[in-house]
Amino acid sequence: MNITMWLLAGGLLGWIGFSLLGYNGDRGVKISMAIGIAGAILGAKLIGPMFGASAAMMGDFNASALFFAAAIAAAFLFVGNVVHDRWGI
Numbered sequence: 788m789n790i791t792m793w794l795l796a797g798g799l800l801g802w803i804g805f806s807l808l809g810y811n812g813d814r815g816v817k818i819s820m821a822i823g824i825a826g827a828i829l830g831a832k833l834i835g836p837m838f839g840a841s842a843a844m845m846g847d848f849n850a851s852a853l854f855f856a857a858a859i860a861a862a863f864l865f866v867g868n869v870v871h872d873r874w875g876i
Contacts, residue, residue: 789831789848789849790828792856793827793828794824794828796856796860797820797823797824797825797856798820800826800827800857800861801816801821801822801860802816802819804864805819810864810865810868811864811871814871822860822863822864823860824860825860825863826859826863826864827857827860828856830855830856830857830860831852831856834855835849835852835856838851839851
């Protein structure tokens with residue numbers, strides 16, 4: 788359940804970043820969604836547990852892990868946009 792929510796949050800943030808904010812406009816919506824999903828997985832699996840965002844039992848929904856997934860996905864999208872604007876990568 789958690790990983791599905793992380794993927795949806797990252798993909799949704801990638802789509803919102805592309806559609807509403809104009810992030811990664813030159814690269815397209817698929818790349819924006821992929822960056823969001825990668826950030827969500829990294830945020831929930833690696834960053835979240837550093838701050839105590841782990842579920843009591845495997846498979847349980849964890850709101851704090853979802854928060855970290857969304858926050859890191861948004862940060863990845865922002866950094867990806869800044870890098871692309873600055874260096875054209």
